[in-house]
Amino acid sequence: MELGPIFRALMHNPTRFWLITVEVALTLAIVVNCVAIILEQRELLTRPSGLDEPNLVVVTTQPFAGDFADENFLDTVREEDLRYLRAISGVRTACAMDYLPLAGGGSLTGLSAPDDESDGHPAPYFVVGLAALETLGVELVAGRDHIEADLRPGEGEPENLIVTQALADRLYPDGDALGKTVVDPDTREVFGHIIGIIREMHNAWPRSSIAGLAMLRPGPVSNERELRYMVRTEPGALDAVFNQLEPTVLAVNADRIVTVRPIEEYKRRYFDDEIVLVKVLTVLAALLIGVTSLGIIGLTSFSVTQRTREIGTRRALGATRSAVLRYFVIEIWVITGIGLALGALLTYSLNYALTHLADAPAISWPLIVGGIALLWVIGLISALAPAFRATLVPPVVTTRSV
Amino acid sequence: MFAYMIRTALLSLRRNPVLSALLVAAIALGVAVSTAFLTVHYVYSGNPIPSKSNRLFYVQMDSWNPDRPYARSRPELPPEQMTYRDMQGIMASDIPTYQSGMFVASLTIHPPEAEQRPFRERVRMCFADFFPMFEVPFLYGGGWDRGADRGPEPVVVIDAATNDRLFGGGDSVGKILRIEDRQFTVAGVLAPWRPSPRFYDTHTGASQVPEGIYMPFEFVRIFEVETAGNLLIWTDYDEVDGFEAFLASEAVWIQMWVQLDTNEQRQAYIGFLDAYVMEQKKLGRFGRPLNNRLLDVMGWLKDQEVVPEEATGMLVISLLFLLVCAVNLIGILLGKFLSRAPEVGVRRALGASRTTVFLQHIVECELVGVIGGILGLGLSALVLRLINQLLTNNGQFGLDLPMVAAGIGLSLVAGLVAGLYPAWRICRLAPAIHLKLQ
Numbered sequence: 154m155e156l157g158p159i160f161r162a163l164m165h166n167p168t169r170f171w172l173i174t175v176e177v178a179l180t181l182a183i184v185v186n187c188v189a190i191i192l193e194q195r196e197l198l199t200r201p202s203g204l205d206e207p208n209l210v211v212v213t214t215q216p217f218a219g220d221f222a223d224e225n226f227l228d229t230v231r232e233e234d235l236r237y238l239r240a241i242s243g244v245r246t247a248c249a250m251d252y253l254p255l256a257g258g259g260s261l262t263g264l265s266a267p268d269d270e271s272d273g274h275p276a277p278y279f280v281v282g283l284a285a286l287e288t289l290g291v292e293l294v295a296g297r298d299h300i301e302a303d304l305r306p307g308e309g310e311p312e313n314l315i316v317t318q319a320l321a322d323r324l325y326p327d328g329d330a331l332g333k334t335v336v337d338p339d340t341r342e343v344f345g346h347i348i349g350i351i352r353e354m355h356n357a358w359p360r361s362s363i364a365g366l367a368m369l370r371p372g373p374v375s376n377e378r379e380l381r382y383m384v385r386t387e388p389g390a391l392d393a394v395f396n397q398l399e400p401t402v403l404a405v406n407a408d409r410i411v412t413v414r415p416i417e418e419y420k421r422r423y424f425d426d427e428i429v430l431v432k433v434l435t436v437l438a439a440l441l442i443g444v445t446s447l448g449i450i451g452l453t454s455f456s457v458t459q460r461t462r463e464i465g466t467r468r469a470l471g472a473t474r475s476a477v478l479r480y481f482v483i484e485i486w487v488i489t490g491i492g493l494a495l496g497a498l499l500t501y502s503l504n505y506a507l508t509h510l511a512d513a514p515a516i517s518w519p520l521i522v523g524g525i526a527l528l529w530v531i532g533l534i535s536a537l538a539p540a541f542r543a544t545l546v547p548p549v550v551t552t553r554s555v
Numbered sequence: 556m557f558a559y560m561i562r563t564a565l566l567s568l569r570r571n572p573v574l575s576a577l578l579v580a581a582i583a584l585g586v587a588v589s590t591a592f593l594t595v596h597y598v599y600s601g602n603p604i605p606s607k608s609n610r611l612f613y614v615q616m617d618s619w620n621p622d623r624p625y626a627r628s629r630p631e632l633p634p635e636q637m638t639y640r641d642m643q644g645i646m647a648s649d650i651p652t653y654q655s656g657m658f659v660a661s662l663t664i665h666p667p668e669a670e671q672r673p674f675r676e677r678v679r680m681c682f683a684d685f686f687p688m689f690e691v692p693f694l695y696g697g698g699w700d701r702g703a704d705r706g707p708e709p710v711v712v713i714d715a716a717t718n719d720r721l722f723g724g725g726d727s728v729g730k731i732l733r734i735e736d737r738q739f740t741v742a743g744v745l746a747p748w749r750p751s752p753r754f755y756d757t758h759t760g761a762s763q764v765p766e767g768i769y770m771p772f773e774f775v776r777i778f779e780v781e782t783a784g785n786l787l788i789w790t791d792y793d794e795v796d797g798f799e800a801f802l803a804s805e806a807v808w809i810q811m812w813v814q815l816d817t818n819e820q821r822q823a824y825i826g827f828l829d830a831y832v833m834e835q836k837k838l839g840r841f842g843r844p845l846n847n848r849l850l851d852v853m854g855w856l857k858d859q860e861v862v863p864e865e866a867t868g869m870l871v872i873s874l875l876f877l878l879v880c881a882v883n884l885i886g887i888l889l890g891k892f893l894s895r896a897p898e899v900g901v902r903r904a905l906g907a908s909r910t911t912v913f914l915q916h917i918v919e920c921e922l923v924g925v926i927g928g929i930l931g932l933g934l935s936a937l938v939l940r941l942i943n944q945l946l947t948n949n950g951q952f953g954l955d956l957p958m959v960a961a962g963i964g965l966s967l968v969a970g971l972v973a974g975l976y977p978a979w980r981i982c983r984l985a986p987a988i989h990l991k992l993q
Contacts, residue, residue, distance in 0.1 A: 169886065217673050433942070447883070
């Protein structure tokens with residue numbers, strides 16, 4: 154093969170070799186790290202929450218009249234609101250809820266099994282009215298849903314709780330959580346009974362490591378007189394229903410401020426930074442590959458121009474056009490190959506720095522292999538046009554002086 | 556001589572406009588990206604109130620659960636916010652020059668125009684000292700006096716945007732504004748004010764815009780309003796019955812800032828806080844060891860880790876991006892310079908020293924750098940505007956003087972990185988060869 158001459162020619166004028174090597178190595182390091190971050194963030198953004206996200210819309214009402222301080226009045230308005238909301242055509246059902254899943258704000262308490270002496274487990278919870286499971290679109294895998302009697306437990310009676318499978322497994326690792334009691338880890342007082350287990354549901358903090366731990370507490374829901382409803386529409390009916398929601402609750406009582414917003418909008422706001430980061434990194438990685446590709450084109454063109462006489466001589470001595478092409482192709486393969494090998498090391502170094510500085514994800518080897526393959530191909534494509542130009546050099550240039 | 560070098564460099568750049576445009580574009584791209592993310596990082600890590608950041612202190616006291624620390628991962632830390640009763644207790648001190656407990660509430664605003672529907676607005680509940688302590692600028696009027704804190708008197712301060720929205724701008728001092736079920740008199744209208752990061756309340760977002768309305772703290776009792784920010788409690792929250800019980804509870808939800816100008820003041824205040832906690836211990840509270848903390852503005856921001864990790868990561872990546880752009884230029888410049896080796900040969904033969912040739916080419920590279928840098932700064936402003944638009948809580952990123960200077964600095968460094976090796980190569984050429992060839 155021609156590797157020997159190619160290598161010697163490279164070492165004869167090593168500038169171009171080093172420049173491409175460094176450039177390719179840096180590009181690999183940056184692009185692979187960008188992609189690793191993009192993939193991690195996308196995984197966070199797209200992991201299933203257990204909720205029927207596309208068909209959920211939230212109605213929040215904040216009263217400004219004094220009547221709402223009266224609990225009976227509040228109860229009446231809530232029942233009326235729900236009755237009218239559920240009656241809208243296109244609405245599957247609705248429930249009252251104090252805070253929102255996926256929105257970044259909510260309540261959290263500690264819980265543990267009675268014989269568990271640890272500090273307890275975090276139990277993010279929502280206080281919900283009836284029909285919460287159907288509204289949220291979460292699947293009950295064991296036990297039962299809340300019923301009317303659960304909403305107002307008698308004095309000293311524990312609450313009937315529905316928890317996610319993940320939380321149930323934390324509290325009772327043996328998988329026998331259903332029907333069991335949970336206690337406050339500090340006071341050891343009984344907090345409630347687990348009456349139902351749902352397969353999956355994200356709490357208010359979908360970015361966190363405890364996103365899958367969630368608990369539904371039954372109750373008459375109000376948060377400082379604020380009434381909030383989760384509305385689940387029939388598939389695809391959200392847009393049609395959307396504009397009817399505010400008038401519907403205002404018709405029940407107009408003395409309040411009403412906000413209507415799809416749950417996906419709350420989620421988008423919560424993941425604001427991540428979404429921007431993914432966009433910015435994608436553009437940056439693409440730009441970088443473009444810049445590097447241009448760099449390789451420039452350097453190879455320059456090299457072809459410089460070596461016009463040399464190419465002519467080879468052609469005159471009998472080298473075919475394809476041999477000339479092959480020479481440049483193999484040369485760029487060798488250079489980018491060495492660059493990418495160095496780049497792999499650099500990628501790990503940069504990743505090390507980024508994981509320490511910015512809590513970036515550790516990169517996996519398939520990602521590096523993928524990055525190497527991509528840049529190898531891009532290096533090759535970038536060098537093709539100038540290499541073709543080299544094949545057009547006529548043997549006759551040898552006979553001309555400068 | 557320098558003017559001559561610049562003239563020659565310009566001539567050289569004009570000789571091959573396409574190539575020069577490519578050079579400038581590469582630098583511009585690199586500078587745009589790196590300056591944009593430098594700005595993002597700078598906004599997050601900057602000093603929001605440089606004139607007195609080392610005289611303003613965030614106060615923390617450990618009123619938390621005797622059985623377990625506030626944060627399991629950092630057990631040495633007291634709670635990040637304060638209870639109402641402790642805030643009241645230490646506000647009795649006359650040591651600080653200024654002091655204010657504060658929190659953010661969400662209240663219903665009734666616009667004066669009857670046809671406009673009421674809306675909810677974030678209202679900062681604070682004391683009179685808030686305004687002089689944080690050097691909040693006023694367009695009209697001013698804050699309220701300390702007497703109004705005690706009443707509390709129904710006065711509010713609104714920001715310029717709220718003034719435009721409610722009263723159509725202008726001097727609205729003395730106008731009446733209905734909030735919840737009460738009439739308030741506007742005492743002052745703020746000039747645009749955006750400390751970044753918004754240091755005084757890191758829990759509700761250090762990159763948030765300040766609230767639109769400010770009201771005496773004690774209206775908390777009248778409106779019986781809980782915080783719209785962060786509230787944590789270690790006793791049983793469900794057993795807190797009624798608003799007065801809530802105020803007397805162990806819930807932490809208030810931010811407490813004091814201004815201590817001298818070292819004596821600081822020492823006296825530390826002594827005061829210690830005495831306060833010891834007094835409370837006698838009452839059966841503060842079951843944890845004495846652990847008061849006074850952090851100044853920058854100390855508090857560092858403690859709260861307000862710089863998002865993404866911002867640091869992006870800064871590193873964008874600087875490397877600029878480096879790749881510069882490395883790219885090395886190849887192009889080398890080609891460009893070597894192609895005029897004969898010209899350099901003539902100049903060298905006519906007596907130009909290596910240093911002169913070297914400097915001439917460096918000047919050319921730096922010229923490319925500066926032109927690219929200026930274009931890059933323009934681009935960077937666009938990038939920042941785009942980022943601002945993408946962020947829902949209206950991003951605050953913009954170029955200021957230090958960042959423009961940093962952008963130019965980066966472009967000069969990039970020009971140097973790109974030009975050093977090509978300029979060195981060209982000045983090392985032996986003149987004779989190129990003369991012969993001609």
